[in-house]
Amino acid sequence: MPITDEAIEKIKGMIVSGELRPGDRLPKEADLAAQLGLSRNSLREAVRALSLVRILDVRQGDGTYVTSLEPKALLDGLSFIVDLHHDATVLEFFEVRRILEPAATALAAQQISLETVDSLRDHLGRVTGESSVEDLVENDLEFHRRIAEAAGNSVLYSLVDTLCGPTIRARVWRGLTQEGALRRTLDEHHAILDALAARQADVARALATVHIAGVEQWLRKAL
Template sequence: MARGTMSEDVQAQIKQLILNGRLTPGDPLPTEAELVALLDVSRNSVREALKALQAMRIVEIRHGFGTYVGPLTLEPFVEGVAFRAAVRHHQGESSLYELMEVREALEAGLIGTVARNLPAEDLAVLKGLVQRMAEEARGGQVQSATDRAFHLALYRSLGNHLLSEVLDAFWAALRRVREDLSDDRPDPLVTFRQHQEIVDALEAGDGDRAVKAIHRHFDGIRRRLSEQ
């Protein structure tokens, strides 16, 4: 059996152990020696497989403590998408536009549903984040963490964890590649006002107005991308 195929086979067996054991992030896995005996493979094969699974965030190796089920995040996807966009940008392609358009399509397609059923507690969270943006804007820059928290809170009421993770992954990928390529900083007062418009539309329960506010927000990003 080829070495790469052996590693992939061991990876598949370790993933099956996680599924069969109904393990969740943070749960301990068998030790390296136990995996060698359990799977009847070499120590090197187990180490290769664990390293590959760690890169995918499926396992977490804590040196001196053992191996555990990893956080199972979309971080490897974010890294891959961001680097792909950066490479294509340097080749003269409109990869940043493409990233932004995926975000815009997802958010504009969802915001109408959010506007019709937004719980009062989520609206209160969004209002608080917009207030924080106002304070940060007066200080000269809206923090990326505040913007990220706003967009996460925006769709929390839909109750779809994967959707929230995908939206956040595209937010992170676009932010990462833009920060790597440029020192572009949006006007903080404009950023605050655009998010305030979204919240005002949601408070009014006006889905059409919320969609327009989302598009205006992305129009600002689009303009800044065209200037790079």
């Protein structure tokens, strides 16, 4: 095992074991290197690598800390990778959304509050026949985010939120070029929300699948 990888594994082991907890400050470099039996150079490289994936937070002049380790923070690295992909892989993002979002919608149906349902109805009501395609797409993104949040799983929410970005242009393109796309999107959103309000998890899952698959199918033909 390369020395840097060994150093990463040892720091990770301290976090997994609970010796280092979220928010803890790492010991001084010289002390930690001696404790782990590492050179200061290999420890420095390991810290640099772990800071890139948001496990450690290096604060100049203050020290190095374990981050909150919250899913959103850890998935920021995935967001960076997602942003590097171009239109050639946008269909793959839709495929992943088609797997994850219906599951999130079904989970939300089991526990969504009446207050959240009412809030979502108000949110959908902000889109009218006079709204622009861009406004509809922004409303659409927020609708899906709130449903994923209502599922009560922070990892699932973070993944759904991260995967929304690469599909924005395709959604706008569809809204501008496909006849009836805007009305269809609104109707599908209201149908999903009705299923959520009725706590019909299977129906909500099916409607969400059809909703996302419709855009995916259109994009496959368009490309």
